[in-house]
Structures are given as structure tokens and as C-alpha cells.
Amino acid sequence: MNPDRQLPSYVIRICYDIIAEETPSHESLQRVLALAGLERYASSPPPLNDTPALTMREYERLIGVVWHVFDNVQAREIFRRVAQRGFTNLTRSGVLAYGQFLRAFDALGTKHERVAMMMNRLTQELTRALGNKHEFYRQGEDFILDIYDCPYCAEIVRGNIAAPYANVCHIPVAFYETAIAWASGAPHTVQEISCRVSNQQNYCRFKIFWNVAVKLKP
Numbered sequence: 001m002n003p004d005r006q007l008p009s010y011v012i013r014i015c016y017d018i019i020a021e022e023t024p025s026h027e028s029l030q031r032v033l034a035l036a037g038l039e040r041y042a043s044s045p046p047p048l049n050d051t052p053a054l055t056m057r058e059y060e061r062l063i064g065v066v067w068h069v070f071d072n073v074q075a076r077e078i079f080r081r082v083a084q085r086g087f088t089n090l091t092r093s094g095v096l097a098y099g100q101f102l103r104a105f106d107a108l109g110t111k112h113e114r115v116a117m118m119m120n121r122l123t124q125e126l127t128r129a130l131g132n133k134h135e136f137y138r139q140g141e142d143f144i145l146d147i148y149d150c151p152y153c154a155e156i157v158r159g160n161i162a163a164p165y166a167n168v169c170h171i172p173v174a175f176y177e178t179a180i181a182w183a184s185g186a187p188h189t190v191q192e193i194s195c196r197v198s199n200q201q202n203y204c205r206f207k208i209f210w211n212v213a214v215k216l217k218p
């Protein structure tokens with residue numbers, strides 16, 4: 001994968017907004033951006049659109065900085081919120097306009113088929129937007145997603161940050177949980193079952209446990 005590939009501006013804008021919301025002052029946000037080498041966004045937030053705004057390597061470094069400066073619980077909360085807002089943004093941007101899906105959904109017999117169709121579309125879009133391969137397939141009643149050259153654990157895999165635990169990729173877990181709940185109308189658990197931090201492979205593997213979930217908290 002090309003580390004200089006430019007990612008759409010909404011990727012950094014959503015991180016910017018969530019870190020701003022989770023930290024007590026603008027100085028705090030500025031420090032996080034500076035540590036990630038993204039000082040250029042310290043005074044003016046990047047636009048919430050598709051214009052090229054940061055490289056994949058910069059995105060990986062920003063995720064690494066969040067691991068570095070916040071504790072595991074705080075970092076996980078930031079990643080989960082980034083992912084949830086990231087999915088909401090895609091539904092608003094037209095990439096996943098619900099109306100566009102409704103007719104296709106109506107033609108399908110089951111929620112399971114709806115989710116398979118939506119996940120195919122979504123993983124194609126993520127492969128296009130981010131440049132790394134996202135491979136999605138069924139495994140019995142469940143689904144598997146393999147994210148190659150996963151950016152969410154890249155700084156830990158490089159050894160720049162100590163691994164807090166064996167499966168660290170919270171952004172895709174929360175992103176796909178949100179997406180699947182959106183398409184099926186019910187929560188289903190997503191777990192990272194194998195992470196590059198500990199698997200010695202070039203992909204992280206996620207499993208969607210169909211009809212397994214905890215109740216949504218109000």
C-alpha cells in the first residue's frame with residue numbers, strides 16, 4: 001500500500017471534531033495534532049468533504065498518538081465515537097443514501113441478505129476511499145471481514161507504541177456495528193478475532209456474530 005496516498009478530508013475532520021469534544025481545551029486538541037504532525041489543521045478545521053487532506057501515513061500516526069496520549073479506555077471511547085460519526089457521515093454524504101438502498105432492500109428476503117448487500121457496498125467504498133483491500137465474505141450464519149494493511153494498528157505493528165492488548169482495532173469494530181445495526185434494524189456484535197498486532201499476517205480479521213448482541217444503552 002502507498003503510504004503517501006491522500007485520504008479524503010472528512011477522515012481527519014471527524015477525528016478533529018471528536019478529539020475537540022473529548023478534550024477540555026483547544027490547546028489539548030492542538031497538542032494532539034502537533035504530535036501527529038498535523039499542525040496545519042490546528043487553527044482551521046479541515047472541511048467535511050472528499051478533498052484530499054492527509055496521507056495514510058499521517059492518519060496512522062494520528063491513531064497512534066491517540067493511543068500514546070490517552071489511556072486505553074479513553075482511546076477506545078474516542079475511536080468508537082470516530083467510527084460511529086464516520087458511518088453517519090457516509091449515510092449523509094450520499095455514499096450510503098438510505099433511499100438508494102430501500103428498493104434494493106425490499107427485493108431481498110431477509111435482514112441477513114440486506115446486511116450482506118450493504119457490507120459488500122460499504123467495503124468496496126472503503127477500499128476505494130482508503131486504498132487498502134477490504135475483503136468481506138460469509139461464514140455460515142456469520143460474516144468475516146479482512147482488512148489488509150490495516151491502518152488502525154499500524155503504529156503498534158511498527159513498534160512505535162507498545163501494544164495495550166492483542167486486538168486493538170476499535171474503529172472498524174464500532175464502524176461495522178453501526179453499519180449493521182443501520183441495515184438490519186437490530187444490533188449484532190462485531191469482534192476483531194485476529195489483529196496484526198499479534199497474528200503475524202498482513203490483515204486484521206473481524207467477525208460479525210449474527211444475532212449476538214448486548215442491549216443498546218439509552
Ligand SMILES: [Zn+2]
Pocket residue numbers: 150152153167168169192194195196197204
Ligand atoms: Zn487490528
